[in-house]
Amino acid sequence: MFWMFQVEGVAVGFMSVCSRVNMQLLHECFDLGPFHGLCIPHPDDVLQPLEELSVKGSQDAELGTSNHSSPKIVEEPREPVSPEAMEGVQGRITEEATAEELLSAVHSGNTSEMEDIENLSQQSTMGDTDGCVSCLSLASISMPEETSDFRPIYKGASAAFCIQLFCIEEKYEARSLDFMNFIFSLFPDKNFCIISLPHLTPEFALIQNFVKIVPFHNCTLEQDLYVFHRAGLLKSIKIRLATLLDTPGVENLVSTLMLNKSILEDLKQYNEARRDHDGTPMKAFVAEVAEQIVGIAVIRDEMDVEYIRSHYNIEDFIYFSHHQREEHGHLYHFALNPVFRHYTKFFLKEILRLGYKSCLYYPVYPQIREGKFQSSYAHSLTSALHYLVPVRPRRQIVYPLEKLGINAPSKAVSKDPLSYALNHTNRKLTLEPKITVNAKIVVVGASNVGISFLETLVFCSHLKFSNLTLISTHGLPGKKLLGTEQRKFLASDHCFHDKDYALMSLCSWVNVVVGRMTAIDRAAKHVVLSKEEIVLYDHLILCTGQQYQVPCPTGADISQHVTNREIPNSGKQRYADKVPCNHFTLNDEEDCCKALSWIRNNSIIAEGNVIVYGNTIDTYTTVETLLNIGVRGSHIHLVRPPPTSTITCINNYSVESAVEEALRAAGVTVYRDALLAQWNEGRDPDPIHSACFTTPTKPFRLPCSMFFSFCEKNVDYETFKALNDACLVYDGRLVIDTNFHTNDIAIRAAGSLTKFSNKYYSNEWTHSSFSSKEIGFQLAAAMLSLFDPTLEPVTEPPADLDRLIPMYKGAKIQGGILPGSYHYLHIAKPAIPTPLEVQMAQPNFGLEIVTGNAKNGTYFRIHINKYKMVETITCLSKEPFPASNYIRLFGQHEQLLNNLCARYEDKLIPDLYSYFMEPWCMALFHDRFIDLRKELRQILTSKEEEELPSIEQLARQIEDEEINLKEKPRKYLKRVYQETIYKSLVEKSILDYLHYNHYHLPMYAWPGII
Structure with missing residues (x-):
């Protein structure tokens, strides 16, 4: 049927609808349980598995099977589509499955038919599945690893009709929902209106009133399904404070x-006392339609305002001076019938108005292995998360509290509670629409580059990425709260720590598929996983990085007294046999957990011999960990293969000497220039009982209970095969251009997996030379230009510049705990690796400032380059030392460090550790110090x-000799600065900065404070 809508006799829009819907296909592809399968209830409906399950249990099972892939709904064809027509299986979503994806469409309860508002109470109004899922992914409850595949069977007639065509003139678009009254009047026996759209279609006014349905994990259709219920047309919704009489309706x-x-x-607590048990004022609100309770929200006064201000960038959204303390509210519960989901913003506005609040905060606590709450309060899911914005955490100063004494920040600022991700809304934000980006962005690899990329997209507050997916062998990092041993x-490269993952809560916004990429179908635009599952994409981001590989023994027979020179150089061979059970390559936290478990379960600490094979810094940190957990040094063998470069992993003789001495003192035996020849003397290597090595002189054999390999990092073979079979250009690494593109415009790549194309003539520089976090940020910035209409159009670079590779400026960092319990940190600018001695021999090297002694564990070295910058x-x-503070020193001018060079030359700095704990330097470590520098420069x-x-102009005139001095x-510039307005402007800017950030920097005084 086709209808046209007119204004004063002029057609302004039309709509075509059809009452025939392919219900079989919908039931196969979409989780329609919340809407009773869009069918009229029938006594023969099968809504639960044969084994009787509790409501909660069956809900969890259904939620666990649902995934946000690419759905489609079509008008019912003449011949029904069989299940066999569904090709492929969408990659399963793990327990970290994005809450935001589910928030957009999953709902809980047994939805029955709602013919009118009087029947509303018999429908499963009950808060969206949002509610259920949020409890899982947002409130730190673990979901079961295996989920049920049960699908309800509906016998009733269809209760839905579908919109086939819809068009309306732009200036009348806001009235789109008015059409629905007339359309529903034509179908008195239908309660649901559905519409399918290609997932790349931008959201328009009408669709914003619909609920997006979550597809099942085996759905590979390329359209999204949206549902609207007849009751959603009711405009009599009322928000008010809850009363005792509302309890049955809320139940x-x-x-x-x-x-x-x-x-x-x-x-109950609100109705009885209006306050929480600790005395905090609280309020409860209900949403009511025709005397039926359709929503509930509970808020309390936010008591940690100082902590939020000092630990989160909340001032990106509000000016604190414009808000009274009592206007900050804490959202604990929010559940709204999905039928009225389009009233969510109205509900939030009314909460702010009736509660006399201007801001609301909602925390998301991380999961832990035990599946218990980390929060002292059980925050239920808020189905309004889609309408909140995530707030970036702020980098914190590590304060020397004892040294600062009464000048230290207040306990409200310096306390260290359980970390959480913060979401926020305020009066202004409730009036600002978000731009929904439905493009399927699939990230392969949970490397630091991939996490940084996802972080950047998630924290774009004006954009909502509804189809972000991460494919990783072990899911999101940071989901396990590791002990110090692991x-x-x-x-560490100090890009992300466990606390950082908790503060981001990526699992609230990103689908996580646990699996390994085995193939890429560029024509069909999907990634194939190890179990033949597929994940569809519009934009594929490859950042798998490089991993330690299992070394391939040379096969030399040491009984023949073979040396390294006699072993033929057959190139890099891949180990293709079964990996021995006691062989470990450590690449992530999951591998570390398995290794530690093996050590404890196999008596390695008491009697085992451990071989650590490799030349990287990870060999040192692993040896230290083994010593720290109790393995005797005499049972640890550090075997180093012949070096492939003249540059060592530490590249500092003083540090290396201290570590080598610590190894000798611990009884660890070190072997140099040793090549792995055989395991178990050529017999079955599983498990490894012995390992044979050749050297430039004589071979040797070592007993082995556990073998750690850190020999070489390379691209995983399965990843290489997937890239190669997909005909992506691969030349030792995946080839990209300066904008991260591979030879497929839909596929980008970054990180150590990649290299620049040979056309740039810059093989020495790769992404490995730079900070992984900065690479991920720049990759996201390049992608945002495709989705963010607020950004300036990207201009094409001049022809002579498109052959230059980008040079990123972020520091390259490595650190860890080395043998001897030495805490190690190295921060340097991106550079082609060069021996330290060669660097220092250069005429423009600059100044080296060193205090302390490496062997005594007091070594601190700073290199100041020729421009007087910390390099x-x-x-x-x-x-232990505050590494995050020292990282902030990189790139600063030495005069900002209180004239560091002059003081060092005058021998006023005996110990740099103590020097950088003095109160004067706390501002250098402040996260907004860089903003002050920019303001002063301006x-x-x-x-x-x-x-x-x-x-600046005066300085240029002097340089160009336009002024005779x-x-x-x-001296001239200093005099001009002091005699003009510039001095007062600079002083005012500095004082304003100190005053505004006084909660972080109370150790500084300003005029009038004394």
Whole structure:
């Protein structure tokens, strides 16, 4: 049927609808349980598995099987589509499956027919599955690893009709929902209107009132399904404070939610005392339609305002001085019938108005292995998460609290509670629409590059990426709260820590598929996983990085006294046999957990011999970890293969000497220039009982209970095969251009997996030379230009610049705990690796500042380049030190460090560790110090007085000899600066900065404070 809509006799829109819907296909592809399968209830409906399950249990099972892939709905064809027509299986979603994806469309309860509002109470109004899922992924409850494949069977007639065509003139688009009244009047026996759209279709006004349905994990259709219920047309919704009489209605509403007890207990507490048990004022609100409760929300006064301000960038969204303390609210519960989901913003606005609040905060606590809450309160899911914005965490100063004494920040700022990700809304944000990006962006590899890329997209507050997917062999990192043993197995590049993952809560916004990429179908635009599952993509991001590989023994027979020279150089061979059970290559936290478990379960600590094979810094950190957990040094053998470069992994003789001495003191035996010849003397290597090695002189054999290999990092073979079979250009690494593109425009790549094309003539520089976090950020910035309409159009670079590779400026960092319990940190600018001695021999090397002694564990080295900038920092200490503070020193001018060079030359700095713990330098470590520097530079480069050039212009005139000076240029510039307005402007800017950030920097004084 086809209808046209007119205004004053002029057609402004039309709509074509059809009552025939392919229900079989919908039931096969989409989780329609919340809407009773879009069917009229029938006594023969099968809604639960044969084995009787509890409501909660069956809900969890259904939720576990649902995934946000590419759905499609079509008008019912003459011949029904069989299940066999469905090709491929969408990659299964793990327990970290994105809450945001599910929030957009999953709902809990047994939805029955709602013919009118009087029947509404018999429908499963109960808060969206959002509720259920949030309890899982947002409230830190673990989902079962194996989920049920049960699908309900509906025998009733179809209760839905579909929109086939819809068009409306742009200026009347806001009235799109008005069409639905007339359309529903034509189908009095239908309660649901559905529409399918290609997933890349931008959201328009009408569809924003619909609910997006979550597809099943085996759905590979390329359209999204949206549903609208007849009751959604009702405009009599009323938001008010809850009363005791609302309790039965709320019980009915939340009966299927996992945290319904928490909601009901808080509602009871509000009705009885209006305050929480600790005295915090609280309020409960209900949404009511025709005397039926369709929503519930519970808020409390936010008591940690100072902590939120100091630990999160909340001032990206509000000015704190414009909000009273009591106007900050904490959202604990929010459940709304999915039929009225399009009233969510209205509900939030009314909460702010009736609760006399201007801001609401909602925390998301991380999961832990035990599946218990980390929060002292059980926050149920808020189905309004889609309408909140994630707030970036702020980098914190590590304060020397004892040294600062009364000048230290308040406990409200310096306390260290359980970390959580913060979401927020306020009066202004409720009026700002988000731009929904439905493009399927699939990231392969949970490397630091991939995590940084996802972080950047997620924290774009004005955009909502509804189809972000991460494919990783072990899921998201940071999901296990590791002990110190696991964390120290591998060196760190200080990009992300466990706390950072908790503060981001990527699992709230990103689908996580656990699996390994085995193929890429570029024509069909999907990735094939190890179990023949597929994941569809519009944009594929490859950042798998490189991993330690199992070494391939040369096969030399050491009984023949073979040396390294006699072994033929057959190139790099791949180990293709079964990996021995006691052989370990450590690449991530999961590998570290398995290794530690093996050590404890196989008596390695008491009697085992451990071989650590490799030349990287991870060999040192692993040896230290083994010593730390109790393995005797005499049972540890550090075997180093012949070096492939003249540059060592530490590249500092003082540090290396201290570590070597510590190894000798611990009894660890070190073998150099040794090649692995055989395991178990050529017999079956599983498990490894002995290992044979050749050297330049004589071979040797070692007993072995456990073998760690850190010999070589390379691209995983399965990844290489997938790339090669997909005809992506591969030349030792995956070839990309300067904009991260491979030879397929839909596939980008970054990180150590890649290399620049040979056309740039820059084989020495790769992404491995730079900070992984910065690479991920730049990759996201390149992608955002495709989706963000607020960005300036990207201009094509000049023809002579498109052959230059980008040079990123972020520091390259490595650190860890080395043998001897030395805490090690090395920060340097991106550079082609060069021996330290060669660097220091250069005439423009600059100045080296060193205090302490490496062997005593007091070593601190700073390299100041010829421009007086901090270029390298190396620390080796027996005591832990604030590494995050020292990272902030990189790239600073030495004068900002309180004239570091002059003080060092005057022998006023005996110990740099103590020097950088002094109160004066705390501002250097502040996260907003870089903004102050930019502001001061802006003052000095701008023309503040009409008749006077800026300080920058004066400097240029002096350099170009346009001014004849009778005094030294520096003295002249200083005099001009002091005699003009610039000095007062700079001082005012600094004082404003200190005053505004006083909660972080109370150790500084300003005029009037004394």
